[in-house]
Amino acid sequence: MDIKTTEAGDVSVLELTGHLDTNTSPDAESAIIALIDSGATKLLINFSALEYISSAGLRILLATGKKLKAVGGDLRICSLNDTVQEVFDISGFSSILAVSKDQDEALSSF
Amino acid sequence: MIRELSRSRLAWDSLILALIVVSCVLVTYQFAFDQAGALGGFQLLYLFDLFFLVDIGFNCVTTYRSRGVEVVDRKLCTAHYGRRMLMVDIIASVPFDLIAWVLIGNGQFLGGSLILALRLLRLLRIVRLFVILRRWEAFSWSNPAVIRVIKYFVSILLLIHWLACFWFYSAFAAGFPGDSWVARAAVLHADAVDQYVRSLYWTITTMTTVGYGDITPGRTTEYVLAGIIMLMGASLYAFIIGSIASLLNSIHASKNRHWERIESVTEFLRDQKVPAKTNAEVRNYYEHVWERFQGVDRNRMLADLPQPLRLKVLLHLTESIRQTVPLFKHSSGLLRDALLTSLESQTYTPGSIIAHEGDRGRSIFFIAEGDVEIVSVADEKSYGTLSNGDYFGLMSLTLGEQRTASVRALTYCEMLVLDHEDLTHIREEFPEFRDILKQVSAERSEQISALLMEGVVL
Numbered sequence: 001m002d003i004k005t006t007e008a009g010d011v012s013v014l015e016l017t018g019h020l021d022t023n024t025s026p027d028a029e030s031a032i033i034a035l036i037d038s039g040a041t042k043l044l045i046n047f048s049a050l051e052y053i054s055s056a057g058l059r060i061l062l063a064t065g066k067k068l069k070a071v072g073g074d075l076r077i078c079s080l081n082d083t084v085q086e087v088f089d090i091s092g093f094s095s096i097l098a099v100s101k102d103q104d105e106a107l108s109s110f
Numbered sequence: 111m112i113r114e115l116s117r118s119r120l121a122w123d124s125l126i127l128a129l130i131v132v133s134c135v136l137v138t139y140q141f142a143f144d145q146a147g148a149l150g151g152f153q154l155l156y157l158f159d160l161f162f163l164v165d166i167g168f169n170c171v172t173t174y175r176s177r178g179v180e181v182v183d184r185k186l187c188t189a190h191y192g193r194r195m196l197m198v199d200i201i202a203s204v205p206f207d208l209i210a211w212v213l214i215g216n217g218q219f220l221g222g223s224l225i226l227a228l229r230l231l232r233l234l235r236i237v238r239l240f241v242i243l244r245r246w247e248a249f250s251w252s253n254p255a256v257i258r259v260i261k262y263f264v265s266i267l268l269l270i271h272w273l274a275c276f277w278f279y280s281a282f283a284a285g286f287p288g289d290s291w292v293a294r295a296a297v298l299h300a301d302a303v304d305q306y307v308r309s310l311y312w313t314i315t316t317m318t319t320v321g322y323g324d325i326t327p328g329r330t331t332e333y334v335l336a337g338i339i340m341l342m343g344a345s346l347y348a349f350i351i352g353s354i355a356s357l358l359n360s361i362h363a364s365k366n367r368h369w370e371r372i373e374s375v376t377e378f379l380r381d382q383k384v385p386a387k388t389n390a391e392v393r394n395y396y397e398h399v400w401e402r403f404q405g406v407d408r409n410r411m412l413a414d415l416p417q418p419l420r421l422k423v424l425l426h427l428t429e430s431i432r433q434t435v436p437l438f439k440h441s442s443g444l445l446r447d448a449l450l451t452s453l454e455s456q457t458y459t460p461g462s463i464i465a466h467e468g469d470r471g472r473s474i475f476f477i478a479e480g481d482v483e484i485v486s487v488a489d490e491k492s493y494g495t496l497s498n499g500d501y502f503g504l505m506s507l508t509l510g511e512q513r514t515a516s517v518r519a520l521t522y523c524e525m526l527v528l529d530h531e532d533l534t535h536i537r538e539e540f541p542e543f544r545d546i547l548k549q550v551s552a553e554r555s556e557q558i559s560a561l562l563m564e565g566v567v568l
Contacts, residue, residue: 089547
């Protein structure tokens with residue numbers, strides 16, 4: 001899995017590539033924790049290059065959402081492919097997380 | 111048109127049935143015991159005739175069934191009735207005795223009154239009694255075995271009454287000579303009711319082969335008649351005993367079959383040295399299946415039905431779950447029908463594992479009835495319970511991951527199971543299904559998230 005972090009104004013953008021599963025989620029979790037620890041409160045995770053997400057990946061998203069909420073921050077997710085979108089739909093994540101169509105829409109929603 | 115199985119027809123038929131029995135009793139009683147009475151007596155019979163004439167009119171416009179389809183065309187219905195029963199009903203209903211009395215007066219026939227003999231034509235009404243009872247067998251609420259019991263008892267009681275009348279009439283027609291049974295039993299000058307009771311008593315004792323011998327035949331014709339009645343009695347006795355045994359069996363046929371099955375299964379398990387506890391569980395399961403489904407294998411029964419009929423039955427059987435399971439509540443008619451015909455019914459006993467930890471999900475389970483517990487069997491940790499209307503299995507199936515917990519039945523559970531192939535087929539055929547799943551999952555997102563955070567994927 002490839003993790004790329006960029007800044008868009010006061011929003012930290014995390015771009016995940018490949019599979020977010022049991023093997024790769026510890027890396028993703030570390031990257032997210034590092035961002036939050038460095039003071040980032042607005043986090044956008046871009047899934048445009050993410051092919052697959054497992055339950056472990058979903059758990060990280062839930063935990064991240066909670067952490068950011070605790071520090072008054074916000075989590076946005078954008079650009080889900082069809083497979084990931086379906087997982088979000090049947091897990092109810094589409095309704096509990098703020099999911100946007102693309103990065104621009106997500107950035108403007110903060 | 112009058113529908114064959116309508117409530118109004120049922121009510122009318124009940125009345126006609128009662129009138130048939132009463133008139134069949136009255137005309138023979140009058141013929142045998144009231145020859146000396148006024149011919150104008152029993153005027154009630156003429157009132158009954160009016161009802162039977164109206165019944166002929168109703169029968170002309172009553173629908174009938176042909177090859178399982180109700181024929182409602184008026185001309186066809188009238189023609190059908192005209193071909194089969196009209197003549198019999200006319201002979202049995204038109205008061206020919208009254209017409210003959212008015213036109214030619216009374217005369218002699220077989221040693222008795224011609225008018226009273228003509229009244230016996232009303233006995234043909236017995237044919238209508240069987241037609242009505244056959245119609246009642248078609249009612250879904252009626253038990254054919256019970257209708258048969260009614261048929262047997264009415265027929266037997268009427269037969270006994272008729273034979274009693276005929277037994278007395280044999281003496282009357284000969285002019286009550288001194289050696290006739292009536293004279294020897296000293297009831298010659300008794301009133302008609304006493305004579306009837308004696309006659310009935312002799313018929314019953316003879317037919318049931320009891321034969322006390324206090325009333326015996328005295329004349330050749332009486333001996334012949336007694337012989338015939340004895341033969342009829344013996345045959346009838348055998349017939350009644352056989353019929354009642356078979357009827358009682360058929361009334362509880364399914365229950366008997368079910369218990370026989372339980373007996374053979376438990377005996378087999380005993381022979382195979384299966385532990386008594388397991389054997390008791392198997393027995394409890396069968397008892398539950400009996401209480402819940404009266405021993406009917408629902409899946410096999412549904413598989414036997416053609417698709418449209420299966421759907422009709424399913425819609426009824428799943429009425430409560432369709433109101434509780436959100437997936438059904440949000441589905442359109444066609445999608446709901448596709449889901450219903452794809453679901454398989456499964457029963458689980460208390461304590462049994464419905465979905466195993468470590469298995470890869472291949473099905474979605476809807477709880478139609480019962481309570482289940484989400485549990486890690488290894489460390490006996492419970493993650494909560496689900497009950498009527500809840501479902502599980504979708505996450506493991508969609509993510510393609512192994513289940514991280516098991517689902518155990520706490521009570522007897524009736525599950526409706528949708529397997530992966532059917533789910534894929536429904537997803538392809540009904541694009542809106544995905545939106546409905548999304549909506550349903552959104553309603554349960556808190557529960558799913560809580561389980562996910564504990565590492566539970568079902």
